[in-house]
Amino acid sequence: MTGHVFHEQRDELHGITVVIHGVSGRTYVGRWHERGSRGVIMRDVAIHDPDANALPLEEWLGKQRKFGIAVQEKHMIVPNEEAAEVSLLSV
Amino acid sequence: MPYPEMMVKPMRDDLIRLGVEELRSVADVDMALANSTGTALMFVNSVCGCAAAMARPGLAKALTGGVKPEKLYTVFAGQDLEATARARSYFGEYQPSSPSVALLKDGEVVAFVHRHEIEGRSADQLASVLTAAFETHCK
Numbered sequence: 001m002t003g004h005v006f007h008e009q010r011d012e013l014h015g016i017t018v019v020i021h022g023v024s025g026r027t028y029v030g031r032w033h034e035r036g037s038r039g040v041i042m043r044d045v046a047i048h049d050p051d052a053n054a055l056p057l058e059e060w061l062g063k064q065r066k067f068g069i070a071v072q073e074k075h076m077i078v079p080n081e082e083a084a085e086v087s088l089l090s091v
Numbered sequence: 092m093p094y095p096e097m098m099v100k101p102m103r104d105d106l107i108r109l110g111v112e113e114l115r116s117v118a119d120v121d122m123a124l125a126n127s128t129g130t131a132l133m134f135v136n137s138v139c140g141c142a143a144a145m146a147r148p149g150l151a152k153a154l155t156g157g158v159k160p161e162k163l164y165t166v167f168a169g170q171d172l173e174a175t176a177r178a179r180s181y182f183g184e185y186q187p188s189s190p191s192v193a194l195l196k197d198g199e200v201v202a203f204v205h206r207h208e209i210e211g212r213s214a215d216q217l218a219s220v221l222t223a224a225f226e227t228h229c230k
Contacts, residue, residue, distance in 0.1 A: 014141065015139060015140070015141025015142065015210065016141065016210050016211060017206065017207035017210060031141075065205075065207070067184050067185050067186055067203075068185055068186030068187070068188050068191075068203075068205045068206075068207075069186055069188065069207070070186055071186070088207075088211070089207045090207045090208055090210065090211070
């Protein structure tokens with residue numbers, strides 16, 4: 001078993017699936033790429049908007065955990081001022 | 092864009108050495124999964140070091156146990172694109188991620204380990220999750 005992989009290490013959360021709670025009330029689930037001056041760069045992101053989603057947030061998060069991330073955006077930047085709280089999806 | 096083959100060969104070989112059959116075409120996948128009966132594991136391989144580094148060793152440890160799926164398959168996400176897309180078409184409402192592991196019984200997914208359940212965990216932890224699924228569904 002070589003354990004051979006690619007990917008240079010970036011920051012602690014690079015490549016990890018996170019939940020970002022936005023100050024707007026929207027919630028973003030996706031892979032953290034890196035945080036830059038413009039915000040958090042994410043990959044393969046699903047977004048919960050309380051004004052648009054039929055499911056309550058916790059139920060929606062449970063669905064993402066069980067069935068995987070229903071990707072809406074392949075790449076996006078969550079502005080630093082929007083990214084209020086970050087946690088791991090798997091916890 | 093796929094990586095050069097010579098760079099991913101060690102990752103393919105990690106699984107082939109375990110007795111996992113690699114499926115590299117749509118026809119390969121259909122031959123394996125269409126109308127399948129019994130238990131089958133599908134490991135969606137990945138080059139990603141954030142999660143795959145522990146995924147393959149985790150599977151290796153899980154397969155050392157006494158109970159395991161009757162058939163073991165793998166496709167390589169990002170490399171064998173069509174085969175991977177076809178394999179995912181058998182996963183029902185489970186969303187694509189890589190690496191990931193699907194356990195199927197009589198063609199239906201009965202357990203699924205997503206990438207987000209592999210990230211940050213050790214090979215032993217993943218092996219425990221897989222072993223529990225094998226014990227539940229493969230006896």
